[in-house]
Amino acid sequence: MLLALLLTMASVSVAAGESVLAIVIAVILGAAGGLSLRHPLFAGAIIGLTFTFAVFAGPAHVGPGSLASIVAIASAAGHGKILGAIMMSVWHVTTLMAISAVRGDEAAYMVSELLLWIVLQGGTLVAATWGRRLFERSVAERARRLSELSDQRRAIARELHDTGVRAMTEVVMLAENAALRPGTAPSTAAEFRRISSTSRRAADEMRELLEQLRGSHEVGSPAHARGACVEDLLEMLRGRLAAAGFSVRVASEGECSLPDREVAVIARCLEEVEANVVRHGDRAAPVAIMSESLPGSSVAEPGLRLAVLNGMAPDDRHGLRGGAGLEGVRERLAAVGGDLEARCEGSTFLTRIDIPGEIR
Incomplete structure (x- = not known):
């Protein structure tokens, strides 16, 4: 639509000083130029028929509308219809030369115009064909890489x-x-x-x-977390930590309703939190698990904030080092726009997970 509008405006502005027929031809050529991006052969036929009609109409003025021919031929070659593009090119150039001959242009001018159209049409064919070959090569390369992956x-x-x-x-x-x-x-x-x-x-x-x-499917949520809500995941975490010898308290504020993708991310993140607590936590200190819904608005679903506080084992208080687990949690949260904060506060370790609300 945009291309058709631009071609029409450029053609009509020139044809307005000629005749009403020239304006009609300019509108048809502009519309055909825009249509050629989707249906190049059909649009090219419309352009050729318009040029042919212009030969027997006096000849009628064509002007900048002839640029629609370049667009149609480039689109046809880009769609892989090389033979059709060549036939259209010959048809369009022949009719344009016939218009010039009927109009009574000088021979030198007609020769220069013919050479110009040959260069334009030929260059368009070559460039469009080369571009399509590059595109096909990139598609084949991508398919090869996907196969190797x-x-x-x-x-x-x-x-x-x-x-x-x-x-x-x-x-x-x-x-x-x-x-x-x-x-x-x-x-x-x-x-x-x-x-x-x-x-x-x-x-x-x-x-x-x-x-x-x-x-080659996308990795989803863990099997034990499918169909579960955030409250269920927290209760599972509480049960596993309790079985590991920790005293656990869970507190929730607000409703934590999230899409399945975010719930799957939370499930994976809580597994890493559990592993860190079991590996580095002090079983003599209680573990606090808190969740609250982040403030929402009229155009967003409330998000979620999770916080886990656990005591650190005496042997780990001064030698705790971050591993790949927390970095993996950050990457999972970043995929859904979330964030992770993990830091030591004295003998307590804080893990906080924020997932923003979903804009509707």
Whole structure:
């Protein structure tokens, strides 16, 4: 539409001083020039018929409307219709030369005009064909890279299955056998069953991840978090930390209703928070888990803020170093516009997660 409007304005402004027929031809050529971006052959036929009509109309004035021919030929060549573009080029140049001959132009002028149109049409064909070849080459290169990436993902999946999944399966078997061993204390057997349950859950999630890698699908939420809301995730976290020997308090303010994508991100982030608390936390200090909805507006859904406060084990207070886990949490949150804050405050470690509201 924009191209048609520009061509029409340029043509009509010149044709206005000629005749009403010249204005009509300018409008038709401008509209055909814009149409040629979507339907180049059809628009090229309209342009050719208009030029042919102009030959027998006196001849009628064409003027800047002839630029529509350049656009149509470039579009046809860009769509891969080279033969059609060449035939249109010959048709358009022939009729334009016929208009010049009927108008009584001098031979030298007609020769220079013919050479100009040959250069313009030929250059347009070459440039459009070259551009299409570059585009096809880039598409083929992208397909090749995607194929190589898919092969790499499948190779990674095989290696992870042969190492990680088998190792976790062996841990499950060892833990279950140890729990059933005669003479095992009940508390020790409970710890073995907890090890078995955790390893089994990790193995199931790893198998699902491997299937997603093989299929080149986007990695989604953990299996135990599907269909869960934020409150359910916090309760799961409380239960797992309690089973690990921590005293946990959970407090929520406001309704925390988020889309499934954000819930999946929170589930992964809470798993990392849990791992850090279990690895570096002081079991003698209570763990506080707090959530609140961030202020929303009339055009946004309220967001969510999560905060986890835990005591640090005496051995880790002065030697705590950040690992790749928290960096991974930051990357996950950044994908949904969220943010992470993790810092030490004396003997307490604070982890805060903010996810903004969704604009509707």
